[in-house]
Amino acid sequence: MLETESVGGSRNWLLHARYVRGEHAMCLEMAEQLQKQCQNAHRYAHFIKGLVLADAGRYQEALERFHSCIRLQPHDPEPLKQVGKCLFRQGRYQLSLEAYLEADKLTKHPDPDTYCALAECAWNLGDAERGVEWARAAVQAGGGERAGALLAKLLLACDDMQGALNAYDHALSTHACGADTLAAAGALRLRIGDPRRAFQLLGAALAQQPTQHAAALALAAMLLQHKDLDAALARLKAALTAHPTCVAAHTNLGLALMAKKKYIAALTCLQRAVWAAPLSARAAHDLGLTLLMCKRPTSAFCRLAAAAALQPSQPYTVLLIGVALERLGDSRADAAYVRAMALAPEDPLVRLNLAGRHARAGRLTEAVEEAGVTAELLNREEKADGQLASSLASLLALLRDAGVELSQLPSVPDANTPLPIEPTNEVATPDEERLAPDEV
Incomplete structure (x- = not known):
């Protein structure tokens, strides 16, 4: 095998260069030529062909190429890592976890990419606590921004908000983080009641990537709380430009327009939110509230009833149903008020x-x-x-x-x-x- 590998080994650099440049058709053609010269035993050609197939979404064929690499060189962890990645993209998280564990056994030094992948597999399998352990190992192995952000997300899933804050602070202080990490850290700061730091982080995220819709949404929420409606509207429009089907952006934009007494535009935005997410209780609730403010109790009752059916334990939705029924002169209004009181x-x-x-x-x-x-x-x-x-x-x-x-x-x-x-x-x-x- 070493001899056949050496026959085409001098051309491995060209094969790699064509893959990096995105010349996938030429890459596959060259891989086929190398396989013919080496009697289908050229390991790197199998590996590159598997990468190209995986990029094209042909995961099962890519798995076959990576398994050929493993048969030719059983002690190489890289093909196993690619097998784990393909299985993860197919949603086969348990098999992906096992592949990454085997790759970790073959790796001579701590590999942060493998640890991050193991943490993501554990997260998708519902074992967030085990995922936290792998994410910590990735941070200690020098996983950079990816490991820090993943650790913060897993700690937040375990209801360890202070730990998540510490993880974000460590990642921000030791690495040049991207817009997604800055936006997530800013949103968490906003949740714990630290608007000054949240504003700084969200502003940095938008300065780095103006179309980062999560940061735009969080910053718009802050501006709405401070009654800066015009600035909030600008942020929400930017969020919708990047993510036209974002339900939260349509909803908040509708409420902001309602505060500016632009009733038709507000109802249009809220109706779009309901169309985009027909099973969202929040969207139906907000549309019902706006219809109630616009003196349309019948339509409001229909929307609020839909919201209550989706989320029966929300007291404010039931309270608004009572208000709508009272305006319609319906005797069931008393029952709705009492039900809201029983819920809260x-x-x-x-x-x-x-x-x-x-x-x-x-x-x-x-x-x-x-x-x-x-x-x-x-x-x-x-x-x-x-x-x-x-x-x-x-x-x-x-x-x-x-x-x-x-x-x-x-x-x-x-x-x-x-x-x-x-x-x-x-x-x-x-x-x-x-x-x-x-x-x-």
Whole structure:
């Protein structure tokens, strides 16, 4: 075998160069010539042909070429690694794991690529804890950005958020990371409540790759929280340019347009989100909320009912169903309000809406009880929600005007923060008549 290998060995560099340059047709032709000269025993020709077939998606044929390499040189780990890669792309994760383990046994020195592949196989097999061990080994072996980002993702899957943060920080401090890693680290910083660092990381990701839709989405969410609607719209449009079917981008764009009172455009974006993900409860919920704000309770009820069917334990969806039914004059509204309260008994927003429902129905005693529960829940919080405290004060004033004695009314918690400017559920515009309910 050594003799046959040496016959075509002088041309291995040309075979490799053509593969690297993407000249796959010429590469296959040359590999066939070398095999004829060496009686089908040229190991490197088998290897390159397997790489070309794998790049073309012909994984089964590529596996045959790599197995030929293994038969010719059983102690070489590279063909085994390529076998593992082909099996992984076919979704045969257990077999891929076994192939990489065999390659690891043949490798004389720690190989970070093999460890990363083992971690990804373990992740796809549902064994995240074992994957963390392999990812740590890859980091220690010098796996660079790939190993650090993989370790952070696996730690996050194991609910070790601090460990994931440390892994991202280590990767960012020791390597020149790409836009995907920067975006993931920024999104995690945003989740833990560190907006300053998140803004830096997301901005760096977009500076490196302006079409990185994950970073654009996260940065747009931050801008929406700070009421910078124009900048958020620009980021969301950039995200949609890179990923036209992104449901989150369509949804957030629709909500941002709704805040700017561009109702038709907002409904169009939210409808596209529902079309792109018909089984997304969040998309259906947001479309139902917007339809409710546009005085279209019938359409809103249909969307909210679909969202509740997909995610029955979401209290806010059930609460909005109660609001829609109440606007339609349906007696089932009370059941929806009570169901929302049963799903979230400690949520002051749900209890306040239930109190308002009792007050509008003339059940003043029940309204006072629910208002008292709401006041107690708000008092438990370190900082009372200013919007809820203001709404509770308005409800208590209405109950007092209705004849309820002052001694029966609870005290309104003192909100230490100024009232946020939120879009109201009632859309009050000069063109309100043009937003007539679609059921008329």
